[in-house]
Amino acid sequence: xxxxxxxxxxxxxxxxxAHLLAQxxxxxxxxAKFWVGPVIEEGFYYDIDLGDKTLTTExxxxxxxxMKKIAKDGKRIIRHELTKxxxxxxxxxxxYKLDLISRMDDNETTISCYTQGDFTDLCRGPHVDTVKVLxxxxxxxxxxxxxxxxxxxxMLQRIYGVCFETEAELNNYLQELEEAKERDHRKIGKEQxxxxxxxxxxxxxxxxxxxxxxxxxxxxxxxxxxxxxxxYNHVYTPCVGxxxxxxxxxxxxxxxxxMFPMMKVDDEEFVxxxxxxPHHMLVYKNKMHSYRDLPIRIGEFxxxxxxxxxGAVKGxxxxxxMCQNDAHLFVRPDQIGEEFKRVVSLILDVYKDFGxxxxxxxxxxxxxxxxxxxxDDDEMWENAENKLREVLNEMGVEYFEAEGEAAFxxxxxxxxxxxxxxxxxxxxxxxxxxxxxxxxxxxYVDSNGEKQTPVVIHRAIFGTFDRFTAFLIEETQGxxxxxxxxxxxxxxxxxxxxxGEYAGNVTEKLKQEGIRAELDDRNEKLGYRLRxxxxxxxxxxxxxxxxxxxxxxxxxxxxxxxxxxxxxxxxFINLLKEEIKKKTVRK
Ligand code: TSB
Ligand code: ZN
Numbered sequence: 001x002x003x004x005x006x007x008x009x010x011x012x013x014x015x016x017x018a019h020l021l022a023q024x025x026x027x028x029x030x031x032a033k034f035w036v037g038p039v040i041e042e043g044f045y046y047d048i049d050l051g052d053k054t055l056t057t058e059x060x061x062x063x064x065x066x067m068k069k070i071a072k073d074g075k076r077i078i079r080h081e082l083t084k085x086x087x088x089x090x091x092x093x094x095x096y097k098l099d100l101i102s103r104m105d106d107n108e109t110t111i112s113c114y115t116q117g118d119f120t121d122l123c124r125g126p127h128v129d130t131v132k133v134l135x136x137x138x139x140x141x142x143x144x145x146x147x148x149x150x151x152x153x154x155m156l157q158r159i160y161g162v163c164f165e166t167e168a169e170l171n172n173y174l175q176e177l178e179e180a181k182e183r184d185h186r187k188i189g190k191e192q193x194x195x196x197x198x199x200x201x202x203x204x205x206x207x208x209x210x211x212x213x214x215x216x217x218x219x220x221x222x223x224x225x226x227x228x229x230x231x232y233n234h235v236y237t238p239c240v241g242x243x244x245x246x247x248x249x250x251x252x253x254x255x256x257x258x259m260f261p262m263m264k265v266d267d268e269e270f271v272x273x274x275x276x277x278p279h280h281m282l283v284y285k286n287k288m289h290s291y292r293d294l295p296i297r298i299g300e301f302x303x304x305x306x307x308x309x310x311g312a313v314k315g316x317x318x319x320x321x322m323c324q325n326d327a328h329l330f331v332r333p334d335q336i337g338e339e340f341k342r343v344v345s346l347i348l349d350v351y352k353d354f355g356x357x358x359x360x361x362x363x364x365x366x367x368x369x370x371x372x373x374x375x376d377d378d379e380m381w382e383n384a385e386n387k388l389r390e391v392l393n394e395m396g397v398e399y400f401e402a403e404g405e406a407a408f409x410x411x412x413x414x415x416x417x418x419x420x421x422x423x424x425x426x427x428x429x430x431x432x433x434x435x436x437x438x439x440x441x442x443x444y445v446d447s448n449g450e451k452q453t454p455v456v457i458h459r460a461i462f463g464t465f466d467r468f469t470a471f472l473i474e475e476t477q478g479x480x481x482x483x484x485x486x487x488x489x490x491x492x493x494x495x496x497x498x499x500g501e502y503a504g505n506v507t508e509k510l511k512q513e514g515i516r517a518e519l520d521d522r523n524e525k526l527g528y529r530l531r532x533x534x535x536x537x538x539x540x541x542x543x544x545x546x547x548x549x550x551x552x553x554x555x556x557x558x559x560x561x562x563x564x565x566x567x568x569x570x571x572f573i574n575l576l577k578e579e580i581k582k583k584t585v586r587k
Contacts, residue, residue: 003041013134013165018038020070025063026119035047042140050157053157067134078116136166139160181420183420192537205320215472215484227297234299237280237302244269248278251275258306259307288443291332295332298327316473317419328457340388350462355481365403388432410433410434414426487518489517515573515577538559539558
């Protein structure tokens with residue numbers, strides 16, 4: 001989908017359309033006060049204080065109608081420049097604009113505002129010349145939004161919209177939006193009963209239902225085998241730790257706002273862990289290590305808890321209780337490059353297996369000015385950042401750099417993907433860390449018998465099983481490859497009366513071969529049962545009539561295809577087993 005914010009022309013008309021929206025709202029609700037109305041990737045929004053009024057879906061068409069009226073009237077959009085004093089005077093009755101103006105740099109001599117008819121808004125611009133050109137827009141949705149994103153502040157009303165130059169472009173965009181909604185993992189997750197949420201469990205705490213859990217098991221087995229083959233050792237550790245553990249690691253100082261609050265049990269102060277690194281540091285420290293033992297790779301499918309803002313939690317994609325596909329690799333300094341390369345290769349390998357092509361590598365660096373989030377040791381950061389760049393350049397991996405996205409303990413290489421709805425998210429991550437080994441006083445004995453400090457690589461290939469599954473649901477639109485599909489074969493006798501027994505035998509045989517087969521011998525019309533198998537997105541639908549029964553064969557259809565193929569039972573079983581073993585992805 002087009003990124004409106006980054007398209008110069010669309011950016012301007014969407015910005016102007018946000019003003020048009022504000023003007024229409026002011027006509028309909030004279031008490032309205034306006035906070036900010038930025039352009040975003042998907043169009044624009046405006047945050048508005050409507051007093052006690054909470055918008056309903058019925059309000060949007062009324063506002064749209066007023067916008068059309070104003071646009072038709074066709075007033076020019078005129079820019080005025082003001083000094084800070086003039087601006088403060090002009091908006092003296094508007095606490096929101098006063099807040100914005102008072103935070104503007106005193107040296108910023110020109111503050112601008114834009115007037116169209118009876119409406120003036122503080123704004124840098126630029127804008128289109130007249131509201132007349134704003135013809136093809138649509139208000140998409142509304143929501144509540146705390147002023148400045150802080151739950152302690154007043155809840156404002158946010159209205160989202162989008163504007164294009166032509167009707168065709170708008171319609172095309174709206175259709176894409178509908179399609180994206182269809183792909184949304186929250187919708188498919190509900191339809192296919194993959195996961196659920198319940199207010200009694202809490203926000204951001206999904207429950208994996210049997211079909212979803214089955215997929216997760218397959219993912220766990222898949223990555224476990226890969227990691228085992230690469231020399232990882234897996235552990236189980238508790239999902240709580242004491243406050244002291246997280247003080248030692250530095251999380252308490254640098255990561256506290258992402259953590260659940262402390263709880264006291266007897267004399268101990270516990271936190272639900274947001275990360276597993278401290279536990280793995282202690283596992284490493286449990287015994288002495290020689291330089292010959294390194295790298296040591298400690299893996300865990302580990303449950304973590306993080307505070308995510310309630311407005312930010314989203315299905316399985318952004319949760320408060322998550323399971324990381326985590327590992328910490330303890331290496332000698334001379335092994336950093338090689339080990340980092342192995343992780344990047346594993347990421348590439350896994351993405352290939354899943355047929356994931358649309359992703360970007362992001363080198364996440366610290367923000368040099370943010371001394372609160374990032375520990376203060378310039379040399380260590382320079383070293384770590386350069387090391388990652390070096391390896392990436394050597395491997396010829398394309399990436400872009402992003403300041404202020406590093407972990408507090410070091411720079412990282414992240415893989416970014418785009419969900420069906422909403423902004424990009426990180427899946428895989430690989431992070432370089434010189435800090436935690438020091439804080440935990442980890443050592444190994446080098447070839448001269450001297451104690452040295454190892455370096456740690458934090459890595460999560462799937463990121464979390466939660467987020468990866470969310471992504472996979474959207475990638476496949478719920479039609480999982482056969483090896484992952486909760487039901488791999490749906491067996492349907494044309495008539496349960498005549499072929500029911502044969503169908504039962506075939507189903508049993510498939511199950512004995514380890515294939516997830518289900519029998520649908522309900523007394524329903526064949527067409528109905530076939531359609532249902534399609535809706536469930538089962539990869540193979542086996543249809544058994546008299547021919548199949550007499551010849552001991554099976555006929556099957558692949559999901560989404562009309563063609564039917566007939567095979568000997570053994571042939572069919574071998575074909576399936578081969579496909580499952582190879583983890584074939586059909587695209
Ligand atoms: C890789 N200590 C490291 C670990 O060793 C770590 O925790 N890194 S992380 O903070 O980047 O988290 C790992 C991955 O978890 C991220 O790359 C992302 O894919 C996933 N993740 C982070 N927050 C959430 C969330 N709220 N919901 C679902 N997945 C998340
Ligand atoms: Zn870690």
